[in-house]
Amino acid sequence: MKEEKRKINKQNIIYSILAIILLCVLLFPLFWILVTSLKTEQEIFQIPPTFYPHVLNTKSYAAQIATGDFNMFQSFGNSLIIALGAMVIAVTLAVPASYAMARYQFKGKKLMLLGFLVTQMLPVSVLLTPMFIMFKHMHVYNTWYSAILADATIGIPFSVLILKNYFASIPRELEEAAYVDGCNRFTAFIRVLIPIAKSGVVVCAIFSFLYAWGDLAYGMTFILDQQKRPMTAGIFNFMGQYGTKWSYLTAFAVVSIIPVALIFIFMQKYIISGMTSGAVKG
Amino acid sequence: MKKVKKFFQYDNIGLLFAFPAFLYMLVFVGYPIISNIILSFQDVTMKNLVRGEKHFIWLQNYAELVRDSVFKKAFFNTLLFTVCCLAIQFVIGFALAVFFNKDFKVAKPVRGLLMMPWMIPITITALIFKFIFATDVGILNYILKSIGIISKNVEWLTQPDTAMAALICANVWIGIPFNMILISTGLTTIPKELYESASIDGANKLQTFIKITLPMLRSTIESVLILGFIYTFKVYDLVYVMTSGGPVNSTHMLSTYSYKLSFEMFQYSKGSAVANALLVVLLIVGSFYIRTTTKGEET
Numbered sequence: 001m002k003e004e005k006r007k008i009n010k011q012n013i014i015y016s017i018l019a020i021i022l023l024c025v026l027l028f029p030l031f032w033i034l035v036t037s038l039k040t041e042q043e044i045f046q047i048p049p050t051f052y053p054h055v056l057n058t059k060s061y062a063a064q065i066a067t068g069d070f071n072m073f074q075s076f077g078n079s080l081i082i083a084l085g086a087m088v089i090a091v092t093l094a095v096p097a098s099y100a101m102a103r104y105q106f107k108g109k110k111l112m113l114l115g116f117l118v119t120q121m122l123p124v125s126v127l128l129t130p131m132f133i134m135f136k137h138m139h140v141y142n143t144w145y146s147a148i149l150a151d152a153t154i155g156i157p158f159s160v161l162i163l164k165n166y167f168a169s170i171p172r173e174l175e176e177a178a179y180v181d182g183c184n185r186f187t188a189f190i191r192v193l194i195p196i197a198k199s200g201v202v203v204c205a206i207f208s209f210l211y212a213w214g215d216l217a218y219g220m221t222f223i224l225d226q227q228k229r230p231m232t233a234g235i236f237n238f239m240g241q242y243g244t245k246w247s248y249l250t251a252f253a254v255v256s257i258i259p260v261a262l263i264f265i266f267m268q269k270y271i272i273s274g275m276t277s278g279a280v281k282g
Numbered sequence: 283m284k285k286v287k288k289f290f291q292y293d294n295i296g297l298l299f300a301f302p303a304f305l306y307m308l309v310f311v312g313y314p315i316i317s318n319i320i321l322s323f324q325d326v327t328m329k330n331l332v333r334g335e336k337h338f339i340w341l342q343n344y345a346e347l348v349r350d351s352v353f354k355k356a357f358f359n360t361l362l363f364t365v366c367c368l369a370i371q372f373v374i375g376f377a378l379a380v381f382f383n384k385d386f387k388v389a390k391p392v393r394g395l396l397m398m399p400w401m402i403p404i405t406i407t408a409l410i411f412k413f414i415f416a417t418d419v420g421i422l423n424y425i426l427k428s429i430g431i432i433s434k435n436v437e438w439l440t441q442p443d444t445a446m447a448a449l450i451c452a453n454v455w456i457g458i459p460f461n462m463i464l465i466s467t468g469l470t471t472i473p474k475e476l477y478e479s480a481s482i483d484g485a486n487k488l489q490t491f492i493k494i495t496l497p498m499l500r501s502t503i504e505s506v507l508i509l510g511f512i513y514t515f516k517v518y519d520l521v522y523v524m525t526s527g528g529p530v531n532s533t534h535m536l537s538t539y540s541y542k543l544s545f546e547m548f549q550y551s552k553g554s555a556v557a558n559a560l561l562v563v564l565l566i567v568g569s570f571y572i573r574t575t576t577k578g579e580e581t
Binding site for chain 2: 011012015016018019020022023026027029030032033036044045047048049089093094096097099100101103104105106107108109110112113114115116117118119121122123124125126127128129130131133134149150152153156157160185189210213214215216217221231232235236239244246249250252253256257260261263264268271272275276
């Protein structure tokens with residue numbers, strides 16, 4: 001018995017070490033840009049490369065506040081507005097729709113469901129030109145609205161399909177009890193069902209935000225003014241103009257990962273649940 | 283009025299809840315799909331987009347594409363890229379899922395951390411890998427040189443074959459967590475008793491893997507591969523940022539070529555035709571996924 005316990009313990013240690021090695025290898029790219037963003041341009045080109053900044057250089061970050069053809073903090077703000085806007089639209093529309101999909105057998109339901117499934121797999125290329133023409137006619141071209149409206153189309157189908165499972169898992173009795181207490185369908189939905197499906201709503205909000213935060217194609221195509229562009233488009237533009245100013249580029253990269261990392265740290269369980277229930281039938 | 287009220291009394295009240303989202307998607311996705319198809323039958327370029335005189339030339343854009351060597355190259359590239367990425371990320375993801383399914387202390391937190399690459403904006407991932415694969419400053423060349431695999435810096439992103447390899451490498455990095463987490467979830471659904479009885483019957487590890495794990499994971503594997511195909515086949519940001527289809531059009535994918543035609547060469551109609559070709563492939567593959575997902579959705 002003791003022998004066996006020791007064996008398990010030993011295995012535990014070996015596996016743990018192996019796991020940490022794997023972690024270091026797979027996350028090395030992230031470590032590497034963080035380190036690089038804190039080096040001087042000179043040290044970046046040094047051979048052999050240094051694995052931590054010998055001279056700590058925070059100028060790449062600071063330079064973006066003071067000067068800038070590309071103002072990192074402004075475009076960070078733009079990204080935030082666009083991603084939050086898309087998130088609000090997606091969640092507001094998807095929550096009631098998913099409830100309907102889970103609870104009612106209405107005319108056209110199958111068609112709608114199919115529509116949401118198909119839109120999830122659409123390539124942006126199909127939508128870009130028509131949206132571009134449409135937004136020109138709507139006079140939202142070259143404003144935040146164009147990117148917000150376009151980005152919400154990624155969040156909505158994802159959210160509907162995920163939340164449908166959450167609402168379907170709520171026992172009908174709870175809803176019926178609410179009717180007995182004098183709720184109608186709308187108030188029961190808002191006061192009783194949404195609070196129960198709260199964690200599902202959080203998953204949808206996170207993913208709608210992340211999709212919009214990471215978008216390049218829409219932001220780059222529909223917004224031309226550098227002052228209004230999201231970070232991704234700004235960074236891409238900067239790469240085109242200044243090529244390989246890696247100290248700045250890696251600093252941009254780190255800043256744009258910050259919100260993602262924060263979401264990741266504080267809401268990890270929602271993310272994993274979103275990834276799994278979104279893809280595999282729940 | 284009464285009729286309307288009656289119509290919405292029972293199940294059809296669902297329409298009221300679902301309609302706003304559906305309408306939104308109809309306007310911002312449904313309409314663009316249709317107008318993209320119409321556009322591909324026309325001859326819209328920068329010039330007549332402004333003046334508004336466009337003509338129907340029907341299949342001419344598609345006929346030109348068939349003869350277009352860049353289009354053929356892009357189609358082939360997209361397929362090659364997708365197949366390579368799927369195979370590599372599936373094998374690595376599967377191995378990691380099996381490994382982290384074992385019961386040891388740091389398994390769960392480490393597996394959680396490995397999700398990071400999947401969440402990062404793809405533009406940033408492309409930037410990171412551009413840096414790693416850079417010729418002079420790139421860490422990859424330094425590592426390969428110091429262990430003696432290469433003697434001279436390789437110009438990864440400026441030669442067709444190595445550029446493609448770099449793209450695949452970056453995309454696999456994004457895809458591994460996705461494969462890993464879905465297969466992990468699949469693994470937890472296999473009853474432990476099955477393995478116990480197999481080991482009583484004297485089956486070895488390889489046998490149990492082939493006879494129990496793989497068959498039990500069939501539907502998970504199917505959806506991982508189909509979804510992976512869809513996500514990979516429509517790759518856009520990664521290629522656009524890392525190589526922009528270069529050097530000399532050698533790494534164009536259908537999506538980047540479509541973008542180039544529409545927004546760099548302003549041949550909107552031709553770009554739409556390429557996008558539609560991409561869409562057709564996705565819909566064919568996607569229909570398998572839809573069939574499995576909507577099965578048993580009747581309740």
